[in-house]
Amino acid sequence: MATPRLSAAASILSAVAAGVLLVGCSASVSIGSSTPKLSKDKLADTVAEKLAATTGRPKPDVTCPENLVGKAGTTTRCTLTAEDGSTLGISVTVTSVEGKQINFDIKADETASPAAN
Template sequence: MDDMRIGFPASLACGVVLVAGCSFSFSAGGNAVQRTTVEQQVGDQLAAKVGQRPKAVVCPDDLKAEQGATTRCQLEANDGSKLGLTATVTSVNGSDVNFDIQVDNK
């Protein structure tokens, strides 16, 4: 068990490089991507890249559907360690919104 708790943050850190370049596309259905959608997609991508889902991903706000718009979120590993991340809109095409995520190094 201890190996898993220690291993997850290391895996998470390795996954940062992989996730940082990921782009997500969603229909915004208005002028923003709902925070719950951002949270879900971040968790899904981390699970796919590092093989474990974070304990939680929490974003305080929706992500505005405007190129360059950002929202800061926090992810929590299963061992309780926390990392910040930024979701940034890279393009908007009608109701489709593309965004990248960048997980903090520390």
């Protein structure tokens, strides 16, 4: 019986979902306001770098809809999009803020959504 092979995109999503459900990381920002913020583009780039480092795979395409406000407990949802168009949700939660450094956890959803037809 033939065994279907996972596409590279599916294996990336599987690795993220199965192997890196929780990755701690931190980012540093230098904003003049009293509450630090991490831009949505820098957040997406940081999440992608951490996932790539954890899985040993190339940096995935990650997008985040909003800036991350440096206040403990703040959350946002980002999306990893694979080459085949399937997506995986990623939760980002601020764990602490030290001066202008925002520390946050990354948690990938357990299952991916198939590509839209």
